[in-house]
Amino acid sequence: MNRKKLIEQIRLKKSFLCIGLDTDITKIPAHLLDTEDPVFEFNKQIIDATKEYCVSYKINTAFYESRGLAGWKSLIDTWNYLPKDTFSIADAKRGDIGNTSEMYAKAFFDQESSGMSFDSVTVAPYMGTDSVKPFLKFKDKWAIILALTSNEGSKDFQFLQADPENKLFEKVIQKAADWGSNENIMFVVGATRGDAFLTIRKHAPNHFLLVPGVGAQGGSLADVCKYGMNKDCGLLINSSRAVIYASSGHDFAQAAREEARKVQNEMAIILEAM
């Protein structure tokens, strides 16, 4: 999906919600466990219930890989089931030397080779330019580069002073912005501190940002939008656990729908006021 289409979807649905399918087989409702593939069945019902209110789905590959071959099958089946008018994200945090990153790009972008063709993949920046560039060779596909994450460990390296003016996460944004454009690069920016977005927007005024950490991880939607939005919206706000585990009973899909609708309502008001 290209940038224009993504922005259209945001306007159409009055939403910039991304729903994270971090589907943990130990957390899904008991009544699904005797279906053929409980994880896929759960995802299917979550997608059906929520697709009206979100513009994107993010699949956290770790949760699928942890179940080996069966998990990788759930991953492919889930990708196949995603509505093609939503922006799909393989949250895989990949990155390696050039010839290996080419293989990762194939894994997530080249349906003929791997059975999947996501719109985007999350990528770790540590190995630099040739670890990211192979992802940018695919038309209308995106690399979403880790800049500032919302976890405790983000303090270990991301805030190191990389030069007199910039911390490491700023340096990552500055450099990576040159590897592609705002048509094929986004950044992951954790939402635990809204005002960090002022700094981010200094370096990447026009890029889309993928923002985890609103809700369960403690960030405020209002703050993120206040400091992080740009004229095209420029934000995809992810919610995983708060939506998909809204209920653990037979009503899980309905509860997820309600939760997604609530967030979408807030987002509609914010978009209106833009």
Added chain:
Amino acid sequence: MNRKKLIEQIRLKKSFLCIGLDTDITKIPAHLLDTEDPVFEFNKQIIDATKEYCVSYKINTAFYESRGLAGWKSLIDTWNYLPKDTFSIADAKRGDIGNTSEMYAKAFFDQESSGMSFDSVTVAPYMGTDSVKPFLKFKDKWAIILALTSNEGSKDFQFLQADPENKLFEKVIQKAADWGSNENIMFVVGATRGDAFLTIRKHAPNHFLLVPGVGAQGGSLADVCKYGMNKDCGLLINSSRAVIYASSGHDFAQAAREEARKVQNEMAIILEAM
């Protein structure tokens, strides 16, 4: 495999060679293509032919993921076939927030969950402590943390001056060394400049280092050993393409064996002189 056993294997085989199974289906000999799983068949024959001369196998997961479900099956089958007296490395460059890294650790360490239990996984450091710690909870398993890589893009961030005394890759080694011990942490150190090992050894005198980049990527074995060895050897030197693609004909396994034997001979002489 614990540190003691690894050192024993190095002494026994007079080798610290790791063979990288970066198996690309477009590069394997044509006569294998009509077997049921050409990639696994190739790996099997390479393993049989070389296991006498190496102490470790490194599987580059990207090459398997790129082929979707079939590739993930080749990966599991290959892991199953690895001799249990060799040190197995899932070269996966994973890393995410704590609860997600737990899932990645299950994917590569918890056989009951995923069908695989490698001795180690390569891990990207950018997200800090909680992205690595879940890998350290498994007994006799290792996290191999990216410190200094051998690719062009390593210059983008790894050499940034992180404080007056240390570059970023040094900071990564200093911090990460505290997350575990030399019994469960190794570092990836690219071999394109042998004297960089002087700096590395200042920060991690006793850790094992996984060294790609000898051979195809241009590093010299003698230089790496001169500057990088410690009293326990402390090195696993990886060779992928130079060994596994030594010939593209019917004699590919024999040619790989010859190549591995040649490297092992050099290593035996170096170990003798220690």
